[in-house]
Amino acid sequence: MTGAPSLMREPVTTSGTIAVTNLRGQIDGLAVRLSRTGAGEAQGAHPAATAPAVAAQGAALIDLLNLRGHLLGRVADYEQAAALAERLVQAAPDDATALLARARSRATLHRFAEAAADLAAAGRSGADEATLDAERAVVLQALGCYPDAMALIRGAGEPRSGFTTLGALAVLHAERGEHGEAERLFDEARRRYRATSPFPPAQLDFRRGVMWHRAGDLDAARSWYEAARRRVPDYAPAAGHLAEIELLSGSPATAVALLRPLTRTSDDPEYAAHLAAALHAVGRVHEAEQWRERAAARYDELVLRHPEAYADHAADFWLTVGADADRGLDLALRNLAYGRTTRAHALYRRAVLARNRPAQAAS
Structure with missing residues (x-):
């Protein structure tokens, strides 16, 4: 089967369920330590001694929060x-x-110019150039x-044979439609x-x-989403995409079963x-209408707070489940203004076709 998992060496990692539990514990523990460090500074500890520690702990907590946000679908x-x-x-x-x-956090919410x-600014403050290049690559x-x-x-500094570099290049080639090289x-x-962490290989399988x-190969896509969920059973995006495939494949009841827990x-x-x-x-x-209304309200809220990150998802919603082509076109146009990517252009073309369809039918 094209793109399906083969009998290659499987990375040996810890339990995904235990890893998610540990992730929660790490987040809670870091939050407590950060609050104590901040309190110590407020009570008169020397700023030169506390500022680097606060920044390091805060940066670690930010990265863990963004990781959990991705894995569990937590805005x-x-x-x-x-x-x-x-x-x-x-x-x-x-x-x-x-x-x-802050650059990584802003990029997560698609605030790329600010990132x-x-x-x-980090470069002017002495950040490592290889680290900066890796982060710039994400934005570009x-x-x-x-x-x-x-x-x-x-x-970016890591040997070209390293997991991080190879994975990043694979995703980049995938986005360019170069499936063989990817x-x-x-x-x-x-x-x-x-x-031993299950998160990086699960994310790679998901991508x-x-x-x-x-590419339209739903069988191969299903296989890799299932591989990601085997490694991390709570992986929300993998379950959500599997539900999409089940719906497209004519198994809506299976899709419902996958989506309810999410x-x-x-x-x-x-x-x-x-x-x-x-x-x-x-x-x-x-x-179905109750859930449609709930999704509509939440999209309105997120587009107001984070337009760069959610205009495209909201546009897709109004063009499909929301059944409002005018709103879909407006959001697709806004999304195109945030970044003229291939996907943004494709969404805009879809929206224009959907908006013109009723007029064409009437004529």
Whole structure:
């Protein structure tokens, strides 16, 4: 099967369920230590001694919050990380660690121009150039500047045979539609993984699933999403994408079963929207409408607070489950203004076609 998992060496990692529990513990523990460090500074500890420790602990907590936000579909974690990053930089505006942490947090919420400004400031404050290049590559890739991103990834300091570099290159080639080269790099990255955390290989398998999902190979996409969930059973995006495939494949009841738990643990409206579609497909129209309304309200809220990050998802919602092509077109146009990527152009074209469809039907 094209793109399906092969009998390659499987990375040996710890239990994904235990790892998620430990992640929660790490976040709680760091938050307590950070509050104590901050309290000590407020009570008169020497700022020169406490500022680096606060920045280092805060940056670690920000990265863990963003990781949990991705794994469990928690927008609240992204927002908590962003708020903490702002406080860190306010307290130490010239600290490279704090600036790097805020850059990563801003990039997570698609505030790429501000993230780039933070990276420039971090460079002036003495941040490691290889670290800066790796972060710049993330921003450039998100904006569709693939050749520049690739050059930075290849020169970011880690050996070219390392898991991180190979994985980043695999995802970059996948986004460019270069599936053969992406597959080779995905395989090689998996072979090179030597750590015990289940999160990096699960994320890599998920991104491989996304590649085949976008290419229309639903069987291969399903296989990689399932591989990601075997490693981390609570991986919300993998479960959500599996539900999409089940819905497309004519198994809406299976999609409902996958989505219900996500709507209890995640505050991302994407899962509520997909649940509405799945419920409608199984004939539970009244319940479907309730979830559609819930998703609509949540998208309105997130577009207001984080337009760069959620305009595209909200546009897709209104073009499909939301059934409002005018709102979908407006949001797709806003999204195109934030970044003229290939996907942004494709979404805009979809929105224009959807908006014109009723007029064409009438004529």
